[in-house]
Amino acid sequence: MNQSSIGNKRTYPDDSNDMDTKKSKQDQTPSKVIHIRQIPMDATEPEIKSLGLPFGEVTNMLLMRSKSQAFLELQDVDCAKTMINYYTYVSPTIRNQPVFLQFSQHQELRTNNQNNHRDSDRNGDSDSRPHGGCVLKVIVTNIIYPVTIDVLQQVFQRCGEIQKVVTFIRNDQFHALIQYSNSKEASAAKVLFDKQNIYNGCNTLHVEFSKMSELVVKFNNEKMRDFTKPDKSNYDNLNVQLQAMQAQMNPGMLPVPSSFPPQLFTQGFNFGGGFPNMMGSLSPNNNFNQNIGGGNRQVSVLLVSNLNENEISCDDLFILFGHYGDVLRVKILFNKKDTALIQFADAQQASTALQNLNNVTLFGNEMRVSRSKHDYVHMPKSDDEGKELTKDYSNSPLHRFKKPGSKNFQNIFAPIQSLHLSNIPESVTEDELQEMFAEYGTINNFRFFPKDRKMALIQMSTVEEALICLIKLHNRKLNESSHLRVSFAKNEMQ
Numbered sequence: 001m002n003q004s005s006i007g008n009k010r011t012y013p014d015d016s017n018d019m020d021t022k023k024s025k026q027d028q029t030p031s032k033v034i035h036i037r038q039i040p041m042d043a044t045e046p047e048i049k050s051l052g053l054p055f056g057e058v059t060n061m062l063l064m065r066s067k068s069q070a071f072l073e074l075q076d077v078d079c080a081k082t083m084i085n086y087y088t089y090v091s092p093t094i095r096n097q098p099v100f101l102q103f104s105q106h107q108e109l110r111t112n113n114q115n116n117h118r119d120s121d122r123n124g125d126s127d128s129r130p131h132g133g134c135v136l137k138v139i140v141t142n143i144i145y146p147v148t149i150d151v152l153q154q155v156f157q158r159c160g161e162i163q164k165v166v167t168f169i170r171n172d173q174f175h176a177l178i179q180y181s182n183s184k185e186a187s188a189a190k191v192l193f194d195k196q197n198i199y200n201g202c203n204t205l206h207v208e209f210s211k212m213s214e215l216v217v218k219f220n221n222e223k224m225r226d227f228t229k230p231d232k233s234n235y236d237n238l239n240v241q242l243q244a245m246q247a248q249m250n251p252g253m254l255p256v257p258s259s260f261p262p263q264l265f266t267q268g269f270n271f272g273g274g275f276p277n278m279m280g281s282l283s284p285n286n287n288f289n290q291n292i293g294g295g296n297r298q299v300s301v302l303l304v305s306n307l308n309e310n311e312i313s314c315d316d317l318f319i320l321f322g323h324y325g326d327v328l329r330v331k332i333l334f335n336k337k338d339t340a341l342i343q344f345a346d347a348q349q350a351s352t353a354l355q356n357l358n359n360v361t362l363f364g365n366e367m368r369v370s371r372s373k374h375d376y377v378h379m380p381k382s383d384d385e386g387k388e389l390t391k392d393y394s395n396s397p398l399h400r401f402k403k404p405g406s407k408n409f410q411n412i413f414a415p416i417q418s419l420h421l422s423n424i425p426e427s428v429t430e431d432e433l434q435e436m437f438a439e440y441g442t443i444n445n446f447r448f449f450p451k452d453r454k455m456a457l458i459q460m461s462t463v464e465e466a467l468i469c470l471i472k473l474h475n476r477k478l479n480e481s482s483h484l485r486v487s488f489a490k491n492e493m494q
Contacts (some may be wrong), residue, residue, distance in 0.1 A: 032080045033104035036070045039063075040095045047094050048072070050187035051101070054159060055083040060109040073109045092191075134163075134186050135210040138176040138193075144202035144409050146352040147174055149225050155198060155205075160185025164215040166224045179215045222355035300350045301372040302342045308363035309337040314391040316471045317342060319398075323470065323487060324356055324412060325349020326399040329377040332389040338365075343377040349401065356414045361464050398475055411487065415463050417444070418489035419470060421456040424448075425482045433458070440472055441465025445493045459493040 039048060045063060052058045052072045056079030062071040074080045080103065087101050136156075140147050149165050156162055156178055164179040180186040186209070194207040217226035304317065314330040317340055321327050326345040333339045344350040350371070358369040380390050393399075400408045411420075421433070433456065434443055442461040449455040460466040466488070474486040 029103065029105075030077050030081055030084075031103045031105070031107050032074045032077045033106050033109060034072045034074065034080055034083060035102050035104040036072065037068065037100045038097070039065075039068045039070055039099055040097045041065065041068065043094045046183075046187060050191045051087075051092055051094070051099075052079075052083055053184055053188040054192050055079045055086070062109055071104055071106075071109055090196075133209055133213055134180045134183050135212045135215060136178045136180070136186050136190060137208050137210040138178060139206040140174040140176070140198070140203055141206065142197075142202050142204045143174060145199055145348060146355075146409070146412060147176075147198070147203060148348075148351050148355060149222065150351060151198065151348070152176055152178065153227070155193065156189055159189040159192060161227075163228050164217050164224075164226050166215050166217065168223065177210055177212065177215055222358065299371040300344045300347045301374045301377060302344070302350050302354055303339065303370050303372040304342060305339045305368045305370075306365050307332075307338045307340060307367060308365045311363035312340075314340075314389065318391070318393050318396070319471050319474050320362070320467065321353050321357065322393075322398060322400065324353035326401050327396075328394045329379070329390070329392050331377045331391075334389060337389075341372055341374060341377050343374075345399075345401070352412060356412075360415055360467065362467050363464075411490075413488045413490050415467055415488055416492055417461070417463055417466050418457055418459045418491070418493045419466055420487050420489045421458060422454060422485040422487075423478075423482055424454050424456060424484065425479050426453060428478050430456075436473060436476065437469050440468045447493070457489055457493050 034052065036048065036051070045061065048063065048070050049058050049061060049072065052074055055074065057075040058072055059075055060071075060073035064070065074083065084101060084103065092099050092101055138152070147167075149167060152165055152167075153162050159180070161181040162178060163181055164177075166177045168175050178186075178189075180189065190207045190209065193205050195204065197204050217224045220226060220229070302321070304321075309332075312332070314332060317330045317332075318327050321330075321342050321344075326349060327342055328345060329341075329343040331341045333341070342350075342353075344353065354369050354371065357367060360367050377390070379392060424433070430446060430448065434446055437443055437458055437460070440460075442465065443458060444461055445457075445459040447457055449457075458469075460469060470486045470488070473484060476484045478484055
């Protein structure tokens with residue numbers, strides 16, 4: 001892209017002398033040229049251009065470094081209007097320094113290639129300067145609702161094609177690396193999403209460029225994904241999905257037509273709508289998950305297969321999966337009792353359970369968890385259909401996440417050997433607690449919290465034993481007024 005000038009002079013007298021500033025915003029004539037002031041002296045061209053990229057093609061640019069000003073020419077006036085409207089509500093920054101935008105008095109920038117290249121080189125802004133790459137580093141803070149790859153894709157794909165995503169925890173913070181197909185899209189995403197909330201008032205994004213140029217994804221799972229390659233694990237579950245569909249539907253009954261939820265972000269952000277939080281319309285109940293043949297749709301029902309049918313029950317599955325979301329119904333398939341359908345209160349909770357429980361060993365079997373094709377679990381019409389194999393928990397008092405923004409959302413952890421115990425009456429001793437847990441495995445470690453004896457940590461010898469203890473002992477009655485609360489600890493006991 002060429003920079004611009006007028007003749008051999010590098011200034012616009014009216015703009016650079018703040019004539020645009022003196023003109024009230026109400027009296028400004030819209031122009032496809034945007035005047036930007038108070039630019040940091042060390043700002044690069046790509047950083048300045050990135051302010052305009054989310055709104056359309058930046059066709060020309062003039063940088064006046066000595067005056068800390070620049071002009072961006074967008075492809076048309078409508079794009080420029082959208083840009084000005086958006087930055088009315090979101091303060092534009094370059095290198096954490098606020099900058100000021102307004103329509104220029106000029107309707108276009110004229111190009112002088114020779115002067116542009118000479119001035120660009122003279123100001124140290126030539127193409128040899130480091131540019132932003134295709135990979136973004138994202139840190140999410142103030143997490144109230146779980147963050148998954150599906151959530152990140154739905155947010156960040158508005159700026160372009162997402163190729164790869166890798167997520168991990170570092171220093172007790174959620175990190176993600178997101179690779180776009182080109183640096184232009186990555187730059188636009190950095191500008192749009194940095195310091196924005198995924199949900200209203202929480203799950204804040206902090207976005208910067210990564211030093212990595214290419215992400216390596218060895219295989220697709222819930223913590224990393226290569227969107228350029230098909231997800232084989234979904235196809236591996238296809239036969240099981242079909243069997244579950246046949247078992248769930250009565251002969252000759254047509255499937256219930258799917259409801260089509262509002263497609264968030266499909267028309268792009270409503271920049272001119274006057275909403276300061278551009279992602280405020282996204283709620284934990286309307287995220288979308290990918291499914292074979294399903295496109296973007298809500299999936300609140302999970303298919304769980306390879307269960308130990310001699311050990312498992314609906315109540316067991318309710319307690320275990322209820323650790324990650326409010327389970328409404330559980331159905332063990334009548335003709336395939338090693339397989340169950342579990343319906344959650346919303347799709348995000350189902351996704352969290354899938355992320356944490358897929359491939360976990362329980363009662364000697366490695367569970368396989370995937371998204372179901374069903375929108376909900378049907379209750380049987382008669383006892384002959386195996387009524388004891390289907391239970392409704394809609395009104396259960398054991399739901400952990402009924403209250404929006406509950407602290408329980410911040411205490412969701414993957415299965416480990418260590419368990420967190422709470423609601424322990426003072427009359428219950430360590431020996432009594434250990435005796436309860438020893439019934440289901442070997443205890444490696446135990447200790448009460450030093451300042452709060454109502455809570456304790458206990459470590460079993462294996463993760464599977466910890467899973468079974470959670471299933472069997474959560475909500476165990478300790479006295480007339482207290483029931484034990486069991487959940488996975490954040491870290492292993494040392």
